[in-house]
Amino acid sequence: MNVDEGRAPSPLEEGVATKQSPVAPQRAIERLVREHDNIAQLLVVLDSQFASIARGDDEADDGLIRDAMTYMTDFVDNFHHGKEDLAVASVADRVESVRPLQKELNGQHLRIREAGRTLTAELERMLLDEPVRRRELATIGFDYAAQVRRNMEFEEGRVFPRLMEGFDEEACARIDARLGSPPDPLFGPAVHARYRALFQTLRRRIGIDSDWP
Numbered sequence: 001m002n003v004d005e006g007r008a009p010s011p012l013e014e015g016v017a018t019k020q021s022p023v024a025p026q027r028a029i030e031r032l033v034r035e036h037d038n039i040a041q042l043l044v045v046l047d048s049q050f051a052s053i054a055r056g057d058d059e060a061d062d063g064l065i066r067d068a069m070t071y072m073t074d075f076v077d078n079f080h081h082g083k084e085d086l087a088v089a090s091v092a093d094r095v096e097s098v099r100p101l102q103k104e105l106n107g108q109h110l111r112i113r114e115a116g117r118t119l120t121a122e123l124e125r126m127l128l129d130e131p132v133r134r135r136e137l138a139t140i141g142f143d144y145a146a147q148v149r150r151n152m153e154f155e156e157g158r159v160f161p162r163l164m165e166g167f168d169e170e171a172c173a174r175i176d177a178r179l180g181s182p183p184d185p186l187f188g189p190a191v192h193a194r195y196r197a198l199f200q201t202l203r204r205r206i207g208i209d210s211d212w213p
């Protein structure tokens, strides 16, 4: 999502624009939404891989699945979800409507982290040719992708609009200082070496490009 493209702003963007000194908070939320769009595209590819695993055909690309899950459990769990948790925590003491959402959000992120670890462990067993019920593994994978999608819908539908009521420049600066604001290693300005094959696959299959300006 980019508000600089000459179209009418969405209600989400209009909500941001009503805040004082909105540039950093607005950009931070926009970046979170853009990361959601990227994650959604990655999940499309992951789902197709899980479908191949369930069918037992030769289309499943073990390396690609492993790289995608590394991105999810490294970058998404630690930095994307980390930013969201810190952003909500930063406004929860001032914006009453955010408080009931904070516990649910933290719980969803924790469950996604645990589900990602379980899925990764099962994938590693498959890669080591240990006995793995492929259909069960695929079910775990589909459930994981669905869980991440529900989390993103919850955030965009309920959390982000409330977050904008109190998210400010100071909170953004504190979050950046805490997490270091690392560039996205897959969809960011420079694709990390370990994700190059995955990025090429994403570009070939669903036509993605990086967030290069």
Ligand SMILES: [Fe+2]
Binding pocket: 032, 036, 080, 081, 084, 151, 152, 155
């Ligand atoms: Fe998110």
